[in-house]
Amino acid sequence: MATWKRTRGFWVSVILAFAFFAVVQWLIASGTLNVFYVNTLFFMAINVMLAVSLHLIIGITGQFSIGHAGFFAVGAYASAVMTMKLQMPFAVGVLTAGVAAMLAGLIIGVPSLRLKGDYLAIATLGFGEIVRIALLNIDYVGGASGMTVTHMTTWPWVFACLFVTILVISNFTNSTHGRACISIREDEIAADAMGINTTYYKVAAFAIGSFFAGIAGALYAHHFYIIQPSNFGFLKSFDILIFVVLGGLGSLSGAAVAAILLTIVSTFLQNYPETRMIIYSIVLILVMLYRPTGLMGTKELSSLFKWRKAAEGGMNHGSKNTVA
Amino acid sequence: MELIQQLVNGISLGSIYALIALGYTMVYGIVRLINFAHGDVFMVGSFVGFYAVTMLGVGFFPALLLAMAACAVLGMIIERIAYKPLRNATRIAVLITAIGVSLLIEYVTIYLRGAQPEAYPSTLLPDRNLELLGVVISSQSLFILGTSLVLMVLLQFIVHRTKIGKAMRAVSHDAEAARLMGINVDNTISATFAIGSALAGAAGVIFGIYYTKIEPLMGILPGLKAFVAAVLGGIGIIPGAMVGGLLLGVIESLVSGLGYSLWRDGVAFIILILILIFRPAGLFGKNVREKV
Numbered sequence: 001m002a003t004w005k006r007t008r009g010f011w012v013s014v015i016l017a018f019a020f021f022a023v024v025q026w027l028i029a030s031g032t033l034n035v036f037y038v039n040t041l042f043f044m045a046i047n048v049m050l051a052v053s054l055h056l057i058i059g060i061t062g063q064f065s066i067g068h069a070g071f072f073a074v075g076a077y078a079s080a081v082m083t084m085k086l087q088m089p090f091a092v093g094v095l096t097a098g099v100a101a102m103l104a105g106l107i108i109g110v111p112s113l114r115l116k117g118d119y120l121a122i123a124t125l126g127f128g129e130i131v132r133i134a135l136l137n138i139d140y141v142g143g144a145s146g147m148t149v150t151h152m153t154t155w156p157w158v159f160a161c162l163f164v165t166i167l168v169i170s171n172f173t174n175s176t177h178g179r180a181c182i183s184i185r186e187d188e189i190a191a192d193a194m195g196i197n198t199t200y201y202k203v204a205a206f207a208i209g210s211f212f213a214g215i216a217g218a219l220y221a222h223h224f225y226i227i228q229p230s231n232f233g234f235l236k237s238f239d240i241l242i243f244v245v246l247g248g249l250g251s252l253s254g255a256a257v258a259a260i261l262l263t264i265v266s267t268f269l270q271n272y273p274e275t276r277m278i279i280y281s282i283v284l285i286l287v288m289l290y291r292p293t294g295l296m297g298t299k300e301l302s303s304l305f306k307w308r309k310a311a312e313g314g315m316n317h318g319s320k321n322t323v324a
Numbered sequence: 325m326e327l328i329q330q331l332v333n334g335i336s337l338g339s340i341y342a343l344i345a346l347g348y349t350m351v352y353g354i355v356r357l358i359n360f361a362h363g364d365v366f367m368v369g370s371f372v373g374f375y376a377v378t379m380l381g382v383g384f385f386p387a388l389l390l391a392m393a394a395c396a397v398l399g400m401i402i403e404r405i406a407y408k409p410l411r412n413a414t415r416i417a418v419l420i421t422a423i424g425v426s427l428l429i430e431y432v433t434i435y436l437r438g439a440q441p442e443a444y445p446s447t448l449l450p451d452r453n454l455e456l457l458g459v460v461i462s463s464q465s466l467f468i469l470g471t472s473l474v475l476m477v478l479l480q481f482i483v484h485r486t487k488i489g490k491a492m493r494a495v496s497h498d499a500e501a502a503r504l505m506g507i508n509v510d511n512t513i514s515a516t517f518a519i520g521s522a523l524a525g526a527a528g529v530i531f532g533i534y535y536t537k538i539e540p541l542m543g544i545l546p547g548l549k550a551f552v553a554a555v556l557g558g559i560g561i562i563p564g565a566m567v568g569g570l571l572l573g574v575i576e577s578l579v580s581g582l583g584y585s586l587w588r589d590g591v592a593f594i595i596l597i598l599i600l601i602f603r604p605a606g607l608f609g610k611n612v613r614e615k616v
Contacts, residue, residue: 026351048455064416066423111601115413118358119600122551126593129548133590245420276440277431284424289409292417 021159027176040157042223044263045158049165051243051259052210052252056169058241059250060178061205062185064121067128068109068240069133071210073232074131075101075217077141080149080227085140090152094161094218101214102207109206111133116188128237135229137257146228155224165212170252172208181205185250242280246287249292254296328459330581331394331574336465336534337571339472343527344550345557345565346479347520353370353496353560354516356415360422361402361522363547366428367435367540369395369525370532377445384533392522399521400514408510426544433540441539444532468530475526481518484563488515496560513583540613545589552596558606567607582607596603 024041027033054068078100079093088096091211108127115123136144180201183191192198221227243262243274247254262280269276287294344366351359374389376382382390406425410418450461483489492511496500503509531546532538553572557564572592578590599606 057381062420100511111597112432114604116599118419119604121419122358122548123597123600124553126552126596130590130593133587137586210562214382240429241420244551249416274431277427278435281424281427281431285406285421288413288417288421288424291408292410292413 002276017163021156021163024159032234040263040267042153042155042158042219043267044224044260045162045302046220047240047243047245047259047300048256049162049212049216049219051247051255052165052169052207053216054240054244055247055250055252055255056172056181056243057209059252059255060185060204060246061181063202063205064117065124066121066207066234066237066241067124067126067131068209068213068237069232070108070124070128070131071101071104071213071219072220072236072240073128073229074104074210074212076227076232077147077212077217077223078220080147080221081141083152083222084147084149090222093152093222094157094215097214097218097221098211101215101217102211104214105206105208105210106203107264108201108210111258112142123240125237126194128232128234134214134234136138142228144229146226146231147221148226149221149224151222151225151310153219154222158219161215165215166252166256169208169212174254177204178202182250202292243282245284245294246294248298249299251295251296251300253295253301254294255297257301258295327578328580331463332465334574335570336468336573336575338553338570339469339578340527340531340534340569341546341550341573342566342569343472343475343523343530343552344546345553346476346562347524348491348551348554349557349559349562349565352554354492355407355411355512357407357418357421358551359407359517359520360419360547361401362520362545363550364426364433365395365398365402365521365543365547366524366531366547366550367433368398368429368530368539369435369521369528370538370542371442371528372525372534373529374444374538377448382493384529387448388526388529391525393525394448395525395528395591396518396522399517399524403514404523404577408513425461426547427505430543432452437540441537441546444538444609446533446536448533451511464533466569468534469530471526471530475523479523479562481544482519486543487514492516498508543555543583549589549592552592556599557594558609561608563605564606564608597600 024033028038049071050068051122054065057063057065057068075097079097082088082093082096083090108124118280135141142145174182180191180196181204183196184193184198184201188198241261244255245261246262247258265279266276269279326531338474344362345398347362347365348359350362351357353361369391372394373387376387376390380386384479402425406421437528449467454461454463454466481489491502491507492515492607494505494507495509495512495516498510502512527546528538528543531542549572550569553568554565554574556570557566557568572595575595576588580588604607
């Protein structure tokens with residue numbers, strides 16, 4: 001019974017998630033949701049996956065990475081090459097996307113061990129740019145004009161990928177490994193002194209985060225018919241960063257909620273891209289000035305429903321030297 | 325000869341990077357902040373220069389001074405509004421704010437005047453080609469190099485020979501101790517932003533003349549590359565930024581000269597990652613032992 005009590009919340013959310021899946025599936029099948037809504041829904045799911053995967057790197061492990069669009073791009077192109085050039089099934093494409101992005105995460109993660117804070121930020125930004133420039137110059141994937149991709153992303157695929165992403169990352173956060181990552185965020189030197197293999201966990205966080213960003217890339221590529229290097233510039237990285245920062249550095253549900261809300265906002269402001277960016281940037285500055293921990297801080301949505309104090313994956317609000 | 329030609333081009337480009345990198349390095353040296361908005365201050369400087377020439381009809385030097393003044397004011401405003409309240413915040417908060425300021429400047433500019441590019445008037449500087457031992461040197465690039473050098477010498481003079489320069493050095497060494505010695509730290513930081521931003525403004529005008537095309541998002545890439553230049557020379561070290569900028573310009577030109585011009589933008593970031601791995605303190609930096 002004790003186990004049931006502890007895992008009740010988990011199973012309830014799993015059941016709720018599947019109920020949501022079934023309802024949406026029924027709505028799509030019956031044609032109640034038109035293409036516009038389905039598009040928005042898919043885009044939301046992809047953004048949530050990106051936000052949650054970056055949350056693991058920035059929010060949990062405290063490694064300030066602003067090149068997430070690079071991993072996203074690697075995933076998108078890897079899956080497109082698999083399905084379009086090598087005629088593999090979509091499942092292989094999705095898996096390759098994750099693995100390719102993970103390898104990219106390892107490549108950037110290993111040198112990043114020596115970098116901290118600002119330097120790491122610039123190095124990851126540089127990595128994102130290198131990926132974009134490399135894609136521009138490789139004729140095999142179409143250079144600047146990009147690749148056309150068949151539409152293969154369906155709601156069951158989107159749901160399954162989203163579900164696995166959230167499940168793996170939230171369970172990782174609550175495991176021993178997740179605790180180790182949080183300790184690195186709080187104080188790397190102290191964590192090292194406590195016998196935590198900081199190198200290993202930083203690389204692991206990068207690898208897992210980029211794996212799921214790559215899978216999001218595969219879904220994106222097979223939903224939008226065409227992928228171009230210009231879709232993966234650093235503005236995309238900033239978009240993802242804004243989800244994480246606004247939601248709360250260290251809050252998975254916060255990042256997901258922010259991703260959902262901002263996707264809705266940007267859908268409405270689609271015809272006014274400048275206004276959208278002005279609003280984004282002002283929000284970013286104001287949040288940092290008045291609520292530097294983000295809207296949710298380190299709290300999770302579920303903690304709003306609990307009256308007992310749960311162990312938080314939280315950061316110490318008072319400390320100055322946490323991240324970076 | 326081709327090689328020397330590329331070298332000459334590289335030095336002109338490098339002097340622009342060096343001017344921007346100086347602002348990065350000064351600000352980093354004094355408040356330990358990567359001012360992401362610096363590249364956009366550079367863009368604003370370029371536009372101020374452009375409008376000064378086309379609307380007010382002034383010559384090169386008045387336009388340059390006007391752009392520098394406007395950018396100095398902009399830099400101080402950015403510092404006072406966005407960075408000063410965050411003096412004691414986490415590094416990540418300041419960095420995110422800087423990204424926000426950068427996006428804000430870019431998109432407000434687009435909102436105000438549209439995203440279309442503008443062509444810099446080419447008659448601003450006399451354009452004559454000098455031929456020296458088979459190498460063609462345009463008088464424009466000589467002008468550019470000369471202006472940059474004068475500004476760099478001026479900066480060295482300010483930093484090492486004036487009272488405000490002394491205050492800047494003191495604050496960058498130890499802000500707390502400087503405050504105890506009666507130095508107004510806030511004003512010194514403002515002055516640093518003003519000087520750094522003025523140099524970026526000058527670089528903006530020079531960039532406009534050299535490349536003729538300016539647009540609201542033009543600051544991003546030169547800004548990032550100038551940061552790479554600052555890191556290359558050792559961030560926080562003024563001569564380092566100059567050497568780093570020139571070196572980066574030359575390397576980029578050589579890469580284009582070898583026929584990989586599309587990879588030119590990638591090279592800077594590859595240099596950055598390499599230098600961070602092998603010599604994180606930069607060419608001129610000393611290794612500092614980490615204390616707990």
